[in-house]
Amino acid sequence: MNSSSITVSAELGLRLVVPDRTTVPLLATLEYAADDPYAIRMAFYVGNDEPVEWIFARELLTVGIVRKVGEGDVQVWPASQDTERTLNLSLSSPFGNALFEAPLAPLADFLHRTYCVVPAGRESEFVDLRAELENLLWPS
16 A cells, blocks of 8 residues: 555644734644654644644654653643633744643544554554655755
8 A cells, every 4th residue: 555645634723822812713634644743733724824734753643642742842641621621732942832721532533543644653654764764864
């Protein structure tokens, strides 16, 4: 099976937590590609500007469902609210810090679908080492 062209995507409604602890709803898209099996791309849509994209390790989001994980710029941890389980996602960059709350159920569903495409521990089977070496040695 040539899974290298398989992608999994989802839209996710997030809440941006602002300093006074109120939240601002926003939309993010998640994308996973089998030919980049360790990464998940998340694009945040804030207004009419181009989306802001972050790339996370798939394992970081997976582990963050059960315990706090991450160092430096990205940290993920589970949280509970009155009505729904959420995942906290803290991002830090030279431009500032942001804390997002993501509903756990749709995020877990997305992650489950990525593991159906590329099972845990088998990511290296989906990496094209020749192409990666060419990119490193002869950049375009």
